[in-house]
Every structure is written in C-alpha cells, then in structure tokens.
Amino acid sequence: MAQAYFFFWRLVLLTCLLSPLTASAGIIVNPDVEGHSISIASLRNIYTLRQTLWPNHQPIVVFVLPDDHPAHVTFAKEKLGLYPYRLRQTWDRMSFSGMASAPIQVKDENEMRARVRATPGAIGYTSKDMVYDGIKTLRLE
Amino acid sequence: MTASRRLGWNSLLLGSLLAVSPVQADELVGPRYQIQGFAAQGLIGSTNNRFFGDSRNGVSTEFTEAGLHGTWQALDAVRLSGQVLYRRAGESDHDGLRVDYAQADWQFYQTEVSQLGLKFGKVKLPYGLYNETRDVPFTRSGILLPQSVYVDNSRDLLLAAPGAFLHGASVQEYGAFDFLLGWVRPNFDSPSVDYSFLGNTRPGKLEGKGALGARLRWDLPTDTTLMLTYANARAEYAPGSSDTLAAGKVQFRNILFTVQQRLDTVTLTAEYGEPRFDTAGFGPFLPNSHRVIQSGYLQGEWRFLPAWELMLRHDIFYRDKHDKDGHLFAATTGLPAHSMFARDTTLGLRWDTTPNLMLRAEFHHVDGTGWLPGPDNPIFLGREQRWNMWLLQAAYRF
Numbered sequence: 001m002a003q004a005y006f007f008f009w010r011l012v013l014l015t016c017l018l019s020p021l022t023a024s025a026g027i028i029v030n031p032d033v034e035g036h037s038i039s040i041a042s043l044r045n046i047y048t049l050r051q052t053l054w055p056n057h058q059p060i061v062v063f064v065l066p067d068d069h070p071a072h073v074t075f076a077k078e079k080l081g082l083y084p085y086r087l088r089q090t091w092d093r094m095s096f097s098g099m100a101s102a103p104i105q106v107k108d109e110n111e112m113r114a115r116v117r118a119t120p121g122a123i124g125y126t127s128k129d130m131v132y133d134g135i136k137t138l139r140l141e
Numbered sequence: 142m143t144a145s146r147r148l149g150w151n152s153l154l155l156g157s158l159l160a161v162s163p164v165q166a167d168e169l170v171g172p173r174y175q176i177q178g179f180a181a182q183g184l185i186g187s188t189n190n191r192f193f194g195d196s197r198n199g200v201s202t203e204f205t206e207a208g209l210h211g212t213w214q215a216l217d218a219v220r221l222s223g224q225v226l227y228r229r230a231g232e233s234d235h236d237g238l239r240v241d242y243a244q245a246d247w248q249f250y251q252t253e254v255s256q257l258g259l260k261f262g263k264v265k266l267p268y269g270l271y272n273e274t275r276d277v278p279f280t281r282s283g284i285l286l287p288q289s290v291y292v293d294n295s296r297d298l299l300l301a302a303p304g305a306f307l308h309g310a311s312v313q314e315y316g317a318f319d320f321l322l323g324w325v326r327p328n329f330d331s332p333s334v335d336y337s338f339l340g341n342t343r344p345g346k347l348e349g350k351g352a353l354g355a356r357l358r359w360d361l362p363t364d365t366t367l368m369l370t371y372a373n374a375r376a377e378y379a380p381g382s383s384d385t386l387a388a389g390k391v392q393f394r395n396i397l398f399t400v401q402q403r404l405d406t407v408t409l410t411a412e413y414g415e416p417r418f419d420t421a422g423f424g425p426f427l428p429n430s431h432r433v434i435q436s437g438y439l440q441g442e443w444r445f446l447p448a449w450e451l452m453l454r455h456d457i458f459y460r461d462k463h464d465k466d467g468h469l470f471a472a473t474t475g476l477p478a479h480s481m482f483a484r485d486t487t488l489g490l491r492w493d494t495t496p497n498l499m500l501r502a503e504f505h506h507v508d509g510t511g512w513l514p515g516p517d518n519p520i521f522l523g524r525e526q527r528w529n530m531w532l533l534q535a536a537y538r539f
Contacts, residue, residue: 050312051254059217067496073447083406085444085493092280097265097273098222098244099308101175101212 025075026129027138028113030122033058037139044080046123048090049100054121062103063115063124071109071127079125079140173214180207181278181536189525190510191517193231196530204534205229206276208241220246226276232516233293241276242301254312261305267321267356268299268370269397269412275300278536282410282440282452283489284503285532288512289436289458290397290412295338297331298374298393302349319358327352329376329391338391338420339427341515344381347391351375368399370414378423389423406444413437415462435459452489452503458482458511479526483511497538505530 027038034056045051052060065072067084076084095102106112109126116124117134131137183204187196194201205227212222223243228234244262251257265273269290274280291299304325311318329338329347338347352374359367374393380386395416402409416434420427438456445451459465460481467481489503510524518524 045254045312045317050310050317052256053251053253055253057251057253068447083444083447085447085450086403089280092277093274095175095177095212096210096224096277096280098212098220098224098242098246098260101214101220102177104172104175 025071025079026126027079027140028116028124028126028132028135029138030116030118030120031134031136032120033123033136033138035138036136037141039141040079040081043140044082047080047087047103048082049094049103052100058121061119061122063112063119063122064103064105065109065112065125066105066107069108071125074127075125175212176209177539178207178209179277179279179536179538181205181534183284183532183534185530185532187528187530189528190513191231192514192530193233193517196231201231203229203231204532206278206536208276218248218251220248222246228276230293231514232519233514234296255310257307257309259305259307263301263303264306264323264325265301266299266325266327266354266372267306268354268372270366270368270399270401270410272299278501278534279499279538282442283454283487284501284534285487285505287412287438287440287454287456288483288485289438289456290414292512294512294514295334297328297334298349300328302327302352304352306354314362316359316361319360320356322355323353325352325354326350327374327376338376338418339378339386339423343378343386344384345386346379346381347376348379349374349376364403366399366401366403368397370397370399371395372397385424385426387422387424389427390419390421392419393417408442410440410442411438432460433462435462435465448493450491450493452487452491454485454487454489456483456485456487458484458509460511476521477510477524477526479509479511480513480521480524481509481511483507483509483513499534499536499538501532501534501536503532503534505532 027043033054042051046060046062054060067088073084076082076087091102094100106115112124112126113132113135116122129137185193185196185201185204189197191197194203207227208224210224212220214220224241225238226241227238229237240263242263242265244260244264246258246260248256248258267273271281271286271291275286275291302325304323306321306323308321327349329349334347335342352372355371357369361367372393372395376391378386378389380388393416395414397412397414399412414436416436418432418434419430421429436458438454440452440454443451461470464470465482467478470476470481471478485505485507487503487505489501492500494500507528507530509526513524
C-alpha cells in the first residue's frame with residue numbers, strides 16, 4: 001500500500017518535472033563541431049541525409065535511437081516535423097540503393113551520449129535539454 | 142544498422158567480402174561501414190491463373206526474398222556498396238543467390254548541401270520511385286509493386302547493369318534536387334524477358350547493346366515529390382540453332398512521370414508512362430512492330446496507427462495504347478484479347494509488428510493477363526481474363 005502510494009506520487013512528480021523537459025529535447029554534438037546553434041532546415045537536411053558535411057567541411061556522423069523509442073518519436077515529430085516511419089523510408093531508400101549510409105542506431109540515451117562524445121563530427125539528441133560533460137548542446141534556431 | 146553491436150561478425154564478413162583488413166575496433170566511434178539485411182517469405186493464393194508458383198490449386202510458398210547489403214566508406218569521398226540477393230519467385234525466378242549490385246561511388250565535389258559524384262560498377266538503375274530498392278520488402282508500397290510500371294516480367298532489364306552514372310544533389314530554398322545521368326549495358330538475356338519482348342522463350346539470345354538512363358527528382362518544401370525518368374535501351378537478337386527468328390533488333394524507350402504528395406499520415410502517389418517498344422528484322426514469324434504501351438497507377442497509403450498502414454491502388458496496363466481491349470490483336474493472331482491489358486485493384490495492410498518485423502496482407506482483383514508471368518502460365522490459351530489473388534508476407538530486417 002505504502003509502496004503504491006509512493007509510486008503514485010513519484011509518477012505525479014515525474015510528470016510535472018518531465019513534461020516541460022521532454023518538450024525541449026536537446027540536440028547534442030561532438031565538441032569539435034563548430035557553432036552553438038542549428039537551423040531547423042539544417043537539422044532536417046542532416047536527418048534526411050541531404051546534408052552530409054558541417055559548414056567547415058567535416059563529415060557529419062548521424063546517430064539515432066530505435067524507431068519506437070519515445071525520445072526518437074518526440075524528436076522526429078517535434079524537431080523534424082516528420083513521422084518516424086517516413087524517416088525510416090528515406091533512410092532505407094538512400095542506404096539500400098547505395099546512395100548514402102543510414103544513421104547509426106544506438107540502443108538507448110546513455111549509448112547515444114557516449115557515442116556522440118567519442119565520434120568526431122557526431123550529432124544526436126536526448127530527451128532532456130541538459131548539459132553533459134564532453135558534449136556540446138546546440139540551440140535550435 | 143546496429144553496426145557496433147555486430148562488430149566482430151561484421152568485420153569478418155566484410156573482410157572476406159571486400160578483402161580488407163578488419164576495421165579498427167573502436168566500439169564508440171562511428172564505423173566507416175554498415176551491414177544490413179532482410180529476409181522475407183510470402184504465401185500466395187489465386188483463382189484461375191498462377192502467380193509465382195502453383196498458387197491456383199493451393200498455396201504457393203515460392204516467393205522468397207533475402208538480401209545482405211554492405212557499405213564501406215573507404216575514403217571520405219569514396220564509398221563502396223553492394224548487395225547479395227536471394228530470390229525465388231515461382232517459375233519466373235529460380236536463379237537463387239546472385240550479386241544484385243556492386244558499385245563504387247566517387248563524390249568528387251561536396252559542399253555543405255550539394256554533392257556531385259560518379260558511380261560505376263554493376264549499378265542500380267534509377268527508374269521511378271521504387272526500382273532501386275524493389276527487392277527490399279520494407280521499401281515497397283505493397284507485397285507486390287504496381288506491375289504496370291515495375292513489371293516483374295522484365296525485372297532483369299530494370300535491376301542493375303554494368304555501367305556508370307553521374308549524379309548530383311542540392312538543397313535549395315525551393316526544395317531539394319537530385320539528378321542521375323548514365324549509360325549502362327542492361328541484361329536482356331532471361332526467359333521472362335524473352336516472354337515479354339518476343340512472345341515466348343526463344344532458342345537464341347537477346348543481347349543488351351547499351352542503354353541511356355536519366356532521372357530528375359525535385360522534393361518541394363510542400364512535401365511533394367516530382368520526378369521524371371528517361372530510359373532508352375536497345376538489344377540485338379542472336380538466333381539459336383533451328384531458330385524461326387532472324388537476327389532482329391528491339392528498342393525500348395520511356396519517359397516515366399512520378400508525383401507524390403505527403404499529407405500528415407497520408408501518402409498519395411501516381412506514376413505514369415507510355416513506353417515505346419519496337420521490334421524489327423526478326424523475319425516472317427515476328428513481324429516488325431511499333432507499339433506504344435500505356436502504364437500507370439494511383440495509390441493511397443494511410444498510416445492510421447503508428448505501426449499500421451492501409452494501401453489502396455488502381456493499376457492499369459495496356460500493351461498497345463491503340464488497341465486497349467486487344468480486339469485487333471485477337472482478330473489478327475487468334476490469341477485471347479485479355480493478354481493485351483491488365484487492370485488491377487489492390488487493397489493492402491501493413492503491420493510493423495516491431496521495428497525489425499513487418500507483416501503484410503494484400504488482395505488483388507485483376508481484369509486481364511497483360512503482365513501475368515509467362516513461365517508460371519506456359520499454356521497461353523489456358524489463361525483466364527478475370528482472376529483474384531491474395532498474398533501474405535512476413536519480412537524481417539537486421
């Protein structure tokens with residue numbers, strides 16, 4: 001009973017805390033990527049594999065969470081304005097025809113942060129717009 | 142796709158495939174290669190005619206597709222990619238395992254949002270929306286693609302061929318542009334191509350002489366895609382022993398128009414073309430001909446739930462635009478008129494059970510036998526005009 005009570009309040013607390021945060025999912029990049037902001041158009045071009053280089057001509061390495069991961073669904077719909085299945089269609093069309101490499105899929109947000117931190121030119125996203133050690137957060141223009 | 146987790150297995154496989162030394166195993170850094178693949182099995186049942194196996198008297202299990210695709214970014218500007226494909230489609234395709242394509246792509250000009258490159262090798266042929274990934278079940282709009290445009294009958298022609306393509310892409314304010322322009326030597330030498338171009342399997346050999354291909358794609362900011370594909374292919378016939386045909390020539394030309402509009406969860410697609418098909422010099426048993434084919438379809442897809450999609454399509458195919466109902470053909474040859482057309486109404490359901498597993502069901506009501514696979518229905522007079530077909534498919538990806 002006490003446990004259920006505690007769980008309920010934790011849920012309420014979590015909902016209050018997370019809802020404004022999940023709405024502002026963070027765009028993260030490797031610290032060697034120049035700049036502090038990115039335009040929505042540019043972000044969409046990167047995730048639809050149309051933009052493959054950063055402005056300083058460094059190759060972009062794109063990381064994604066699984067198609068059904070809540071943070072991916074939120075990111076795709078709110079930041080890119082695309083349904084996850086449409087993104088997948090684009091990646092499949094480009095990759096299976098040999099025209100581009102599909103984004104690299106990681107299993108969770110911990111791996112996302114670790115891989116973005118370790119990979120030069122990397123871009124990814126997390127559900128919380130927070131500051132992490134060794135990762136740069138980009139502001140969305 | 143999940144490259145890092147399969148690193149050991151991948152390096153081994155890619156190492157033997159491309160004969161490169163195993164890639165540096167830094168688990169965290171983005172890898173310079175990717176391996177992905179799929180396997181799919183279909184079940185087909187039909188009335189009156191057969192499709193991919195003996196689907197008429199029972200359930201055909203002879204529709205199997207599996208592929209392994211690899212990409213290796215050898216240099217910043219050079220990418221190697223290829224696909225090994227296994228395919229079984231009734232009597233129409235039992236070649237089993239084959240190299241689908243193997244190409245090198247040199248991107249000699251790159252800016253932030255523009256690329257210019259040259260790809261060569263055994264390259265995928267650009268043709269409409271779906272051709273380059275036509276054997277990857279997840280990328281199709283149904284278990285079967287619209288047969289008017291993506292005729293499985295002459296698929297060998299359209300798949301991939303030795304040659305080279307110049308390609309470019311650029312993102313501008315008013316949309317994204319892509320183009321491909323190239324020359325290939327397509328493969329005409331297969332029984333099903335003989336069927337669709339020469340009316341039957343023949344003892345001789347149709348040899349591809351070269352084909353010009355081009356495609357322009359414009360993705361507008363309004364979520365609209367407009368596309369033009371041009372193809373011009375020639376082949377020459379080398380008669381076999383005791384052949385009734387002389388050394389003739391065939392030519393195939395087409396401009397294919399594509400329009401797609403994406404509206405929230407709905408996707409509307411139309412493709413239309415009037416391929417010109419000429420035969421000449423085959424002698425008295427195959428008179429010279431000039432035909433204008435008419436082919437096209439309208440298709441709607443609706444993602445009514447995140448993992449569920451409904452598809453409705455109407456597909457038309459007329460082997461001779463000037464003899465749509467085939468009466469003239471029937472009067473001059475004595476063969477059934479319904480082989481000159483096919484009108485197919487399709488209803489399909491897709492369920493992405495998990496991100497790796499897709500299940501599909503599809504129903505076709507077809508009037509006409511215009512694209513009915515010849516090898517599965519060898520008795521011309523035994524084919525029937527009206528027929529139905531249902532298909533189920535399970536497809537797995539990794």
